[in-house]
Amino acid sequence: xxxxxxxxxxxxxxxxxxxxxxxxxxxxxxxxxxxxxxxxxxxxxxxxxxxxxxxxxxxxxxxxxxxxxxxxxxxxxxxxxxxxxxxxxxxxxxxxxxxxxxxxxxxxxxxxxxxxxxxxxxxxxxxxxxxxxxxxxxxxxxxxxxxxxxxxxxxxxxxxxxxxxxxxxxxxxxxxxxxxxxxxxxxxxxxxxxxxxxxxxxxxxxxxxxxxxxxxxxxxxxxxxxxxxxxxxxxxxxxxxxxxxxxxxxxxxxxxxxxxxxxxxxxxxxxxxxxxxxxxxxxxxxxxxxxxxxxxxxxxxxxxxxxxxxxxxxxxxxxxxxxxxxxxxxxxxxxxxxxxxxxxxxxxxxxxxxxxxxxxxxxxxxxxxxxxxxxxxxxxxxxxxxxxxxxx
Numbered sequence: 382x383x384x385x386x387x388x389x390x391x392x393x394x395x396x397x398x399x400x401x402x403x404x405x406x407x408x409x410x411x412x413x414x415x416x417x418x419x420x421x422x423x424x425x426x427x428x429x430x431x432x433x434x435x436x437x438x439x440x441x442x443x444x445x446x447x448x449x450x451x452x453x454x455x456x457x458x459x460x461x462x463x464x465x466x467x468x469x470x471x472x473x474x475x476x477x478x479x480x481x482x483x484x485x486x487x488x489x490x491x492x493x494x495x496x497x498x499x500x501x502x503x504x505x506x507x508x509x510x511x512x513x514x515x516x517x518x519x520x521x522x523x524x525x526x527x528x529x530x531x532x533x534x535x536x537x538x539x540x541x542x543x544x545x546x547x548x549x550x551x552x553x554x555x556x557x558x559x560x561x562x563x564x565x566x567x568x569x570x571x572x573x574x575x576x577x578x579x580x581x582x583x584x585x586x587x588x589x590x591x592x593x594x595x596x597x598x599x600x601x602x603x604x605x606x607x608x609x610x611x612x613x614x615x616x617x618x619x620x621x622x623x624x625x626x627x628x629x630x631x632x633x634x635x636x637x638x639x640x641x642x643x644x645x646x647x648x649x650x651x652x653x654x655x656x657x658x659x660x661x662x663x664x665x666x667x668x669x670x671x672x673x674x675x676x677x678x679x680x681x682x683x684x685x686x687x688x689x690x691x692x693x694x695x696x697x698x699x700x701x702x703x704x705x706x707x708x709x710x711x712x713x714x715x716x717x718x719x720x721x722x723x724x725x726x727x728x729x730x731x732x733x734x735x736x737x738x739x740x741x742x743x744x745x746x747x748x749x750x751x752x753x754x755x756x757x758x759x760x761x762x763x764x765x766x767x768x769x770x771x772x773x
Contacts, residue, residue, distance in 0.1 A: 423474050423496065438722075441477070442484050442689050447721045452476055458513040470498065470506070478503060479510040483711055486692035508703050511710035519709075522716040523589055528621050535623075535638060537585040543766050544641065544675035545628050545759075549582040549590050551642040551652070552679040553605055555598055557696040558704045568701070570598035577701060578605050579708055582640065585675075587682040588719055592712045595705045603646050615640075615651065622651070630763040636755055641676045648749040653756065667765075668757035670772040686715050 430437050434445055441448050452472060459476065461469035478496055481487070482503075489507075493500045526534065531548050538547040555576035560568055568575040576598035582591040593609040606612040614620050625637040640652045648654050655672055656665040687693040690711040697704045760769070 423477070424471075427473060427477070440484075441480055443718045444722050447718055448476075450721070451717065454517050455510070455513050458517065459510055470502075475506050475510055479507050479514075479710075482507050483511075483690045483692050483707065483714070486695035486697075488698070504699075508699075508706060511706040514710045515706065515713055518713040518717055522713050522720070523592065526590060526621070528623050531621065531623055531638065534584045534590070538675060538678075539629065541585040542675040542678070543764075544671055545764065546626065546636055546638045547585075547641055547675050548622065548638050549584055549640050550676045550679035551580075551582050551606065551640050551646065552676070552683070553578050553580040553645075554683055555579075556594075556693060556704065556708055558598075558701060559696060559698050561701055567597040567599060574598075574696075577704055577708070579712075580605050580609055580611075581679060581682070581712070582611065583679040583682040585678055586719070587678060587685055588716050589682065589712050592709065594708045594712075595701065606646060616649070628759050628764060631759070634755070634759060634763070636759075637752060639752065639756075641672050643676060647746070648753065649746045650748040650752050652749070653753050656753070656757075664757050664761050666772070667760050667769050668753070670769055671760050682715075685719075686711060689715065689718075 430440060431445055437445050437448070443451070455476065456472045459472045463469060474496065478492060478498065481495075482489075482492060489500045489503045492498070492503050496503070498506070534548055535546055538549075539545045555570055555572065555574075556579050557574060557576050558568065560575040568577065570576050577594065578596035578598060578600060580593040580596065581589050584590055591611045593605070593611060596605040596608070607616070611620075622638050625635045628634045628636055637651055639650075642652055642654050644654050644657060646652060646654050653672060655669040661669070692707060693711060697707060699707070
């Protein structure tokens with residue numbers, strides 16, 4: 382013990398145990414960026430780009446009208462105070478930096494040279510703006526539906542997918558991220574990379590009804606959904622779901638409103654999944670086909686999301702909390718733009734690199750079996766459509 386104390390004392394005397402001196406900033410503003418405030422390079426580019434709507438849409442991923450509306454919604458939250466030291470970065474440029482990062486997924490270092498803004502400043506701008514986008518837009522773009530809204534969603538599903546009483550399609554995807562320190566294998570998924578989970582409920586117009594972001598990558602669809610706020614409200618009947626009604630073209634076939642999902646989820650009276658296995662009879666094969674037509678809306682929504690906001694095609698090299706903010710901003714912007722600019726047919730809805738979650742949905746509810754069988758029989762009788770038999 383005495384020898385150890387002697388070693389510690391000697392090391393302290395030599396200055397080995399002292400904390401390293403704090404690194405001083407070499408520049409307050411790098412010389413490369415000093416002329417930025419006076420040359421108006423961004424403002425000139427921004428004004429010129431607005432003269433060409435098609436180029437503006439390619440750059441910002443939205444129309445000029447949508448961008449200006451978005452800017453006015455968030456302007457107060459991203460405007461900084463002018464000081465005697467220097468003028469702040471304008472709200473237009475802050476929003477532009479964030480949208481370019483989301484649209485391209487490029488590194489902060491690349492944006493540093495494009496906008497002549499320091500890397501740490503860009504990091505702060507993107508994080509703050511993503512948080513503002515979610516807090517400002519979420520109440521109007523992804524609101525909690527009431528009974529009337531659920532009924533409207535169901536009618537749209539029936540008109541577009543021929544699946545009655547459907548309130549939404551549910552699925553989850555892996556979003557690549559870097560491995561946080563001291564996290565072990567929590568974020569390591571079955572595809573052998575690190576990720577967080579995006580769980581979503583989508584309507585027939587490919588808009589998000591609900592999202593949950595941030596679950597560990599190693600978790601499965603069913604467990605993430607059960608532990609999410611939406612899943613807990615769904616199973617505890619707190620979502621204001623309308624009462625069961627008769628299926629179209631019938632009078633006495635009363636069935637509940639349901640959500641559709643893939644085989645990774647547990648079967649429930651209000652959550653239907655396909656019949657499993659091979660060698661299915663025609664009734665079950667038709668049901669699986671009809672359910673897949675409704676469920677593919679969530680796959681298409683993920684495709685549109687990832688191809689518009691290509692940061693989701695990359696490994697997001699920030700800490701998990703920041704990554705959550707980025708994904709939520711992408712989702713709320715997805716709804717904001719679709720409701721104003723409509724559908725862009727250049728979008729590749731089925732092409733994305735977001736991987737599905739593992740299939741562990743083994744929970745089966747007896748009432749769920751009855752509801753699924755009733756829907757299957759309905760699709761072979763009053764609810765049949767001519768084209769379904771071509772899938773047999």
